[in-house]
Amino acid sequence: MSRLIVLLAGALFGAGITISGMANPAKVQNFLDISGNWDPSLALVMGAALMIATPGFFFVLKRQRPRFAEVFALPTKKDVDAKLVLGAVMFGAGWGLSGLCPAPALVALLTGAMPFLVFLLAMFGGMLVHRFVFER
Numbered sequence: 630m631s632r633l634i635v636l637l638a639g640a641l642f643g644a645g646i647t648i649s650g651m652a653n654p655a656k657v658q659n660f661l662d663i664s665g666n667w668d669p670s671l672a673l674v675m676g677a678a679l680m681i682a683t684p685g686f687f688f689v690l691k692r693q694r695p696r697f698a699e700v701f702a703l704p705t706k707k708d709v710d711a712k713l714v715l716g717a718v719m720f721g722a723g724w725g726l727s728g729l730c731p732a733p734a735l736v737a738l739l740t741g742a743m744p745f746l747v748f749l750l751a752m753f754g755g756m757l758v759h760r761f762v763f764e765r
Contacts, residue, residue, distance in 0.1 A: 631697035643736045649674040652737040654728025654744075661725050712763070723752075 650656040651671065659668035695701055724730045729737065729748055737745040 634697055642732070646733050646736045652733045654737075657728040657733070658725070661728075 646652050649671070651674065656668060657671065659666050660671040662668075689695070690701070720730070727748055729745070731752060734745055734748050734752065738749060
């Protein structure tokens, strides 16, 4: 049953990304281009997501445990360090230059377009470099 829930949640998330236009790099780049051809519509997507997720977290976290897992998997690290800041800067630069972040790139990969495959291969390459440099 839990795998079916994960499948349905993933399909809902992917459909939302596609319908909102977040799988379109040009739309994302126009959202980030505040001094040029700015498109504020993705702010509405983020606002709608927060309006749904915030009360959801409030109600779910009142439970003793998740419905489909043994324990809640919440982040425990709360400090801001150089590694976090550098990673955020690199993520933001990659997002701004490509117009894609990981989830929309995975959804866009379904189009079969080569740029999305190249983006994902580069992203996985970066993850391997991180593992080699920081996790040894």
